Amino acid sequence: xxxxxxxxxxxxxxxxxxxxxxxxxxxxxxxxxxxxxxxxxxxxxxxxxxxxxxxxxxxxxxxxxxxxxxxxxxxxxxxxxxxxxxxxxxxxxxxxxxxxxxxxxxxxxxxxxxxxxxxxxxxxxxxxxxxxxxxxxxxxxxxxxxxxxxxxxxxxxxxxxxxxxxxxxxxxxxxxxxxxxxxxxxxxxxxxxxxxxxxxxxxxxxxxxxxxxxxxxxxxxxxxxxxxxxxxxxxxxxxxxxxxxxxxxxxxxxxxxxxxxxxxxxxxxxxxxxxxxxxxxxxxxxxxxxxxxxxxxxxxxxxxxxxxxxxxxxxxxxxxxxxxxxxxxxxxxxxx
Amino acid sequence: xxxxxxxxxxxxxxxxxxxxxxxxxxxxxxxxxxxxxxxxxxxxxxxxxxxxxxxxxxxxxxxxxxxxxxxxxxxxxxxxxxxxxxxxxxxxxxxxxxxxxxxxxxxxxxxxxxxxxxxxxxxxxxxxxxxxxxxxxxxxxxxxxxxxxxxxxxxxxxxxxxxxxxxxxxxxxxxxxxxxxxxxxxxxxxxxxxxxxxxxxxxxxxxxxxxxxxxxxxxxxxxxxxxxxxxxxxxxxxxxxxxxxxxxxxxxxxxxxxxxxxxxxxxxxxxxxxxxxxxxxxxxxxxxxxxxxxxxxxxxxxxxxxxxxxxxxxxxxxxxx
Numbered sequence: 001x002x003x004x005x006x007x008x009x010x011x012x013x014x015x016x017x018x019x020x021x022x023x024x025x026x027x028x029x030x031x032x033x034x035x036x037x038x039x040x041x042x043x044x045x046x047x048x049x050x051x052x053x054x055x056x057x058x059x060x061x062x063x064x065x066x067x068x069x070x071x072x073x074x075x076x077x078x079x080x081x082x083x084x085x086x087x088x089x090x091x092x093x094x095x096x097x098x099x100x101x102x103x104x105x106x107x108x109x110x111x112x113x114x115x116x117x118x119x120x121x122x123x124x125x126x127x128x129x130x131x132x133x134x135x136x137x138x139x140x141x142x143x144x145x146x147x148x149x150x151x152x153x154x155x156x157x158x159x160x161x162x163x164x165x166x167x168x169x170x171x172x173x174x175x176x177x178x179x180x181x182x183x184x185x186x187x188x189x190x191x192x193x194x195x196x197x198x199x200x201x202x203x204x205x206x207x208x209x210x211x212x213x214x215x216x217x218x219x220x221x222x223x224x225x226x227x228x229x230x231x232x233x234x235x236x237x238x239x240x241x242x243x244x245x246x247x248x249x250x251x252x253x254x255x256x257x258x259x260x261x262x263x264x265x266x267x268x269x270x271x272x273x274x275x276x277x278x279x280x281x282x283x284x285x286x287x288x289x290x291x292x293x294x295x296x297x298x299x300x301x302x303x304x305x306x307x308x309x310x311x312x313x314x315x316x317x318x319x320x321x322x323x324x325x326x327x328x329x330x331x332x333x334x335x336x
Numbered sequence: 337x338x339x340x341x342x343x344x345x346x347x348x349x350x351x352x353x354x355x356x357x358x359x360x361x362x363x364x365x366x367x368x369x370x371x372x373x374x375x376x377x378x379x380x381x382x383x384x385x386x387x388x389x390x391x392x393x394x395x396x397x398x399x400x401x402x403x404x405x406x407x408x409x410x411x412x413x414x415x416x417x418x419x420x421x422x423x424x425x426x427x428x429x430x431x432x433x434x435x436x437x438x439x440x441x442x443x444x445x446x447x448x449x450x451x452x453x454x455x456x457x458x459x460x461x462x463x464x465x466x467x468x469x470x471x472x473x474x475x476x477x478x479x480x481x482x483x484x485x486x487x488x489x490x491x492x493x494x495x496x497x498x499x500x501x502x503x504x505x506x507x508x509x510x511x512x513x514x515x516x517x518x519x520x521x522x523x524x525x526x527x528x529x530x531x532x533x534x535x536x537x538x539x540x541x542x543x544x545x546x547x548x549x550x551x552x553x554x555x556x557x558x559x560x561x562x563x564x565x566x567x568x569x570x571x572x573x574x575x576x577x578x579x580x581x582x583x584x585x586x587x588x589x590x591x592x593x594x595x596x597x598x599x600x601x602x603x604x605x606x607x608x609x610x611x612x613x614x615x616x617x618x619x620x621x622x623x624x625x626x627x628x629x630x631x632x633x634x635x636x637x638x639x640x641x642x643x644x645x646x647x648x649x650x651x652x653x654x655x656x657x
Contacts, residue, residue, distance in 0.1 A: 013355040020359025025366050047436050051521035059513040061506065201536035206509045208539070249536075283504060
């Protein structure tokens, strides 16, 4: 068979053989690659993302609408409400503005007591509001408040759980714990505000620290069904009537076990105790039925039957004796 | 007759037809071998997930998972986690890569030091999750620095009331919860009936030891890396298998010394929490990390970042609602 074929002829033919093998094998390998690529495309199309779809990740949040609408017929004729600012109280204008607006709407004045004799400031007042004091009230002030409520004056005490704040200064930053200093005042009324905040992963307004609360059957809570509190503490008052309770399965921040419907607003006679100040803030008071509960508080503060012609000492009224700022008017404000 | 045959063979040998025919026979004989060589079975790929999750980590690990999917020799994947999570966006990306892989082949996860938050997100689609007693599992949730509430002023003009702030804090928390809901859904989707804690408990974002995680269904079994590889091979139906350890193409950046020490990553480095989180950023940074990774217990979030950017004489206090 070698006749007629030179070395070059054989080389060409062997080359053709090798080329044929390479082409066939290459097609096979390429086919496998292409089939893999095709499979990948199909798999990409097949990845389900149902867990990411908007309808499956949306967040229920309470509507923020409504306004404080106190009933003038439900309150006593004008007077003064004193807001304490003499015990390192931690509130700002945004915190009290909706409350003040509600009070002025029913013809009440608001005085800010910044220093001096508390008794003198309360002499001509119908109600006192104490919000998150940073210092304990001295025994003399506690006695004055006791006499004040004993004469029919209304008292609203707003506490907070212990809060951790970030302080920044020349020397850097640090974490500081803030406590509502309500031990002495609370003891005089059999009341206490817990140091732990309440949390509820299931029944909340967006965030677990923003708990939902439900109204009780207490009188005067018409229109209040569900409110939202923002980092609230449980409040306990001996002999008191809870106004608002946290939703079931709420827990204090310091335990995983003690679930319950903790009271966050309690009334006993002329005093109401609250475990959160943020709910009344300008950007929160409309959430859920917060505005209806704030309406309740306005009517509560403006319903005192205290005779302001008598001083706390039983004498006839004198001057204020302290440094107070006045807001509002005895004239009813406009609708807004 | 004989001369006729010889003549025919001679003509055939002179033409190319005979050689092409032989080539076809040989080629077709080798073709199945070649096909098998490019889509062979019998290999379990080990994909490391090391350090804080960033876009770089996502690209690197995602590339390894893609390589595993495309390599016909690889029949199963083991993800080895030494990570506490990281960027929410990058974690979501990794979750989808892992899920995509698990739909093609068995994926087994092995929690070495930690699979927390975004790292747990990544391994959630695994068919089986192994952990050790010292492994840390969980922290399912999202954190972010709350955006500074500002309003349009004389320096910056905007066309919309929320152009500067992005929205009020209720809206911001809604975004945060939406991200977390996706995370919870992914965990529930991946773990299914094996999950023995409620969504509320899951959302508590607790850390669990490996043993606790097996009890509550965040993990399946106690075991080591070999256990995980063996399980992956079993799930792929491989009696005899090779193990191919894929290597990341970049340095692993660790926030946790616990994971740093445990990791066998060839290139690794500890980084400051500032790398991931600066509370002074006006825009939120969404992270899937345990908060303890970026918050100092004594001084608050990222002290160095705060000191570096605060006016020296400023004194202020902040407490969120």
